[in-house]
Amino acid sequence: MEIDPPASNGNPSAPAGSAAVAAVASAAAAAAPAASKMTQLTESLKLEHQFLRVPFEHYKKSIRANHRVVEKEVSSVISGVGEVADSADVSRDEAVDRLSSLVSRLQGLKRKLEEESRTEHLQAQRCRARLDHLESADSENLSDWNNTRLKRILVDYMLRMSYYDTAVKLAETSNIQDLVDLDVFQEAKRVIDALQNKEVGPALAWCAENKARLKKSKSVFEFQLRLQEFIELVRAENYTRAIAYARKYLAPWGATHMKEVQRVMATLAFKSSTECATYKVLFEPKQWELLVDLFKQEFCRLYGMTVEPLLNIYLQAGLSALKTPYCYEDDCSKEDPLSQESFRKLAMPLPYSKQHHSKLVCYITKELMDTENPPLVLPNGYVYSTKALEEMAKQNDGKITCPRSGLVCNYTDLVKAYIS
Secondary structure, eight states: OOOOOOOOTTSTTHHHHHHHHHHHHHHHHHHHHHHHHHHHHHHHHTTOHHHHHHHHHHHHHHHHHHHHHHHHHHHHHHHHHHHHHHOTTOOHHHHHHHHHHHHHHHHHHHHHHHHHHHHHHHHHHHHHHHHHHHHTOOGGGHHHHHHHHHHHHHHHHHHHTTOHHHHHHHHHHHTOGGGSOHHHHHHHHHHHHHHHTTOOHHHHHHHHHTHHHHHHTTOOHHHHHHHHHHHHHHHTTOHHHHHHHIIIIIGGGTTTOHHHHHHHHGGGGSOTTOOOHHHHGGGSTHHHHHHHHHHHHHHHHHHTOOSSOHHHHHHHHHHHHHOOGGGGSTTOOTTSGGGSHHHHHHHTTSOOOOOSSOOEEOTTTOOEESSSSOEEEOTTSOEEEHHHHHHHHHHTTTEEEOTTTOOEEEGGGOEEOOOO
């Protein structure tokens, strides 16, 4: 086998080699934007923790609940069988009746587990759908993927703001039901609606369902519900029931929350119309609003959600990069997002962006003006980029028209500005 020697500069194959190098360089240049997009996508996917965590936590919760039901029912049935077996004075017919009742109970448990199994299967499918969605992200379909992501964030915001019907409609029309947490927030909606109607029953039931995890996180939500229920009994001047309620439900919290218990017990000596500030606040309607806010915090913590809506978080992240003192001045550009009052309000608690160097952006092309694309000054003082003004001069026989003042001048009248 013979190997051709490398071509010298005078070799006819040199142009072919140059063409190959040029082709490689061209391919590298084309691949650069794709690589940049993939890097951006990879960084973006790091923010999708909640997207996967919520359905997984919901799935685990269903499994735990079903496991508790099975343990309780099976234990009860075994205990019933043992009682029948150990009872010497039970007649044959009575034993048959008891055992038949236990069999019916097991059949009912079987039907219930079949229904719950279908629910678990749907939840597992939802987890799979979200994994597939994340895996489908690619530089070629990045625009569509980001569009879907925006819709997910909007649905999340609507659900948190209690716009349930609108959220469901957007999810259905966009076909993203498996990518949003409609069923999870429907669970929260029942509790929130009840609290807004001054009912604590559903909230206490929710606490019982999640007792172990709430205890692990040292939650005081159930305690606050008990305090409010006690206050409502005092408001109704049902003092006997209030005292009995306190002995049953507030006394167990005395070891860790004695001051709060003592304070609320003192309301027995006051009416709801009291003017004493210490106790008057306990009877105010805003206490129910505080319970709603506390529930939302506990609910988000339970499912691994952010307390703030994702839309707010993303907007604040962007606004913190744009916020400067100039944004709050009267002559702030209308194209600046912070010129809008709603964005200014959202950015108010955020720090100013740390800008080491001033950045000039062309009014026409929206591109950065730097040494490669230097600014040019018109006779009227307005500044635009060289790239924009050269393009304008080519199209208008060397004439420049200021887009803001309407001044017409020659390209030769422009003066170059230097950035220090």
